[in-house]
Each structure stands twice: as C-alpha cells, then as structure tokens.
Amino acid sequence: MSPLITAAELAGLSGATVLDVRWRLGGAPGAAGVDDYRAGHVPGAVFCDLETDLAGPPVLETGTPGGRHPLPSAASFQQAMRRLGVSGSRPVVVYDEADSTAAARAWWTLRHFGHPDVRVLDGGLRAWVAAGSPLSTEEPVPEPGDFEARPGGMPVLDAGQAARLAADGVLLDARAAERYRGEVEPIDPVAGHIPDAVSAPTAGNVEPSGRFHRPAFLRERFNTLGVVPGVEVGAYCGSGVTAAHQVLALEVAGVPAALYVGSWSDWVTDPARPVATG
Known part of the structure; x- marks a missing residue:
C-alpha cells in the first residue's frame, strides 16, 4: 500500500x-x-x-x-x-x-x-x-486511543553509523544545497555537511503544488544520486524533520532507507567529528 x-x-x-x-x-x-x-x-x-x-x-x-x-x-x-x-x-x-x-x-x-x-x-x-472538500473550525476531543509504542519499525542511524554509511553506501543530505555546501547556516552552530554525504534537497521530491512526484520520477532522481539496487541508503537533515520527508519519498520510490534522527544538529555536538564544505 x-x-x-x-x-x-x-x-x-x-x-x-x-x-x-x-x-x-x-x-x-x-x-x-x-x-x-x-x-x-x-x-x-x-x-x-x-x-x-x-x-x-x-x-x-x-x-x-x-x-x-x-x-x-x-x-x-x-x-x-x-x-x-x-x-x-x-x-x-x-x-x-x-x-x-x-x-x-x-x-x-x-x-x-x-x-x-x-x-x-x-x-x-x-x-x-x-478538491472542494470542506473545512471545520470545531476542535474534537477524541476518545483516548490504545496505541502501544514499540520502537524498531523503521531503521535508525546514530552518528557513527551515518559516517560509515556515507563512506560505504549513500547518505542523502536533505537540507537546502547552500546549507550542505556550508555557505550559510541559519540554525546550527557549524556550517557544512557530513563527509561523503550527497546533497539531495527535499524540495526536489515534490511538485510546485506540494504533491510528491510520481514514483518513476523519484526513482530516477535518486538513481542519479547513487541510489541503486544493493546499495544501503540513509538520510539526514538539520534535525531529523526534512530527512523523514526524504525517507518518505524514498519509500514512494520503493527504496527502504534509514534515518539519522539527530542529524546535523547532533553531529556538530562533538567537535571531533569531521565537517566538509563545498
């Protein structure tokens, strides 16, 4: 589905x-x-x-x-x-x-x-x-649900795993290209990207309307970035939000991917971790 x-x-x-x-x-x-x-x-x-x-x-x-x-x-x-x-x-x-x-x-x-x-x-x-569907301003009070949270349903990366994946697989950087290159950094204290990560801004996943591109389009997009059969794939961004969008786009394309939840804002907490620019 x-x-x-x-x-x-x-x-x-x-x-x-x-x-x-x-x-x-x-x-x-x-x-x-x-x-x-x-x-x-x-x-x-x-x-x-x-x-x-x-x-x-x-x-x-x-x-x-x-x-x-x-x-x-x-x-x-x-x-x-x-x-x-x-x-x-x-x-x-x-x-x-x-x-x-x-x-x-x-x-x-x-x-x-x-x-x-x-x-x-x-x-x-x-x-x-x-689509002509109605909006509401009523704020419903839902009946409490019974959801049971059991972690592990989607793969995650820590900093070390993200570094290894960038070197041995494909680690997609979902931020805007200028943040990847280190030209600007409006939020985090250090500019740049994880060495060997590939720039893949999430804006390229959607049409101007905000709808996702067709699966075939997304498969071709990710293929040009090195996402090919047999290669392990992961994604990161500034803080794990737009990278989730990247994982979703990859799933639409039929590609499983891991998420570095901490992303760049976690990576730069350790000054010993390398930073690449350009």
Missing part, C-alpha cells in the same frame, strides 16, 4: 484518525501550527504538535546526543498518541499545509513505533481544499 493518500480517498475513508501536523520551524511549540489548525482543518482532525508530540526535549544545549528534535521516548510518544485518539487497529492519516515536510515526521515516527497503517495526505490541506 502506498504511504500516500489522495484528498478524494481521504474523503471516502471512514474510521481513520486524522492528525493535523502543521508546523513552522523556529516557533514556540504549537504556536503557529495550532493557530492555523483553529482557523480551519479537515473535519474531525486533531492537532498534533511536532515539537512536543513527535520529538523529545532538545538536548543540543547540553552537548549530549540527540540534536534539536530527538526521538521521543516510547512511553511519552505512546501517551501523546493515545491522547490524540490513535489506536493500533485504526488507520491514521497525517497532513500539513502542502509539502508533507512535517507530516512525514509524524508518518515516520508512528511507523517507527510500530503503527501498521499510516498514510500522508498528498498535497496536504491545500489539496483537500482544491
């Missing part, structure tokens, strides 16, 4: 838990996203806060591993998902505004913790509106 769902398919789907994961990088937890949610959302959708529901507390300030959006613990993630009405026996559909950057983090985290049926609304809320 495709990890994507169209607006028409969602409109005809019954019994699913729908999570609105709109998010703006750099804002206070939930601040902008929940405001957007309250202004209008898919009827029945519940707001999911990327900063607090889909990530653990940022630990970059302490210099310990994890980065800006580390994995939440299984216990805290299970509690958050149950509060949002998620159950293991019901499908889950996640969406954001358009390009699925934030929704992909929800998809990946739910899959990692063992949910068997999670799909992303292709094109996000814009596609829902473009």
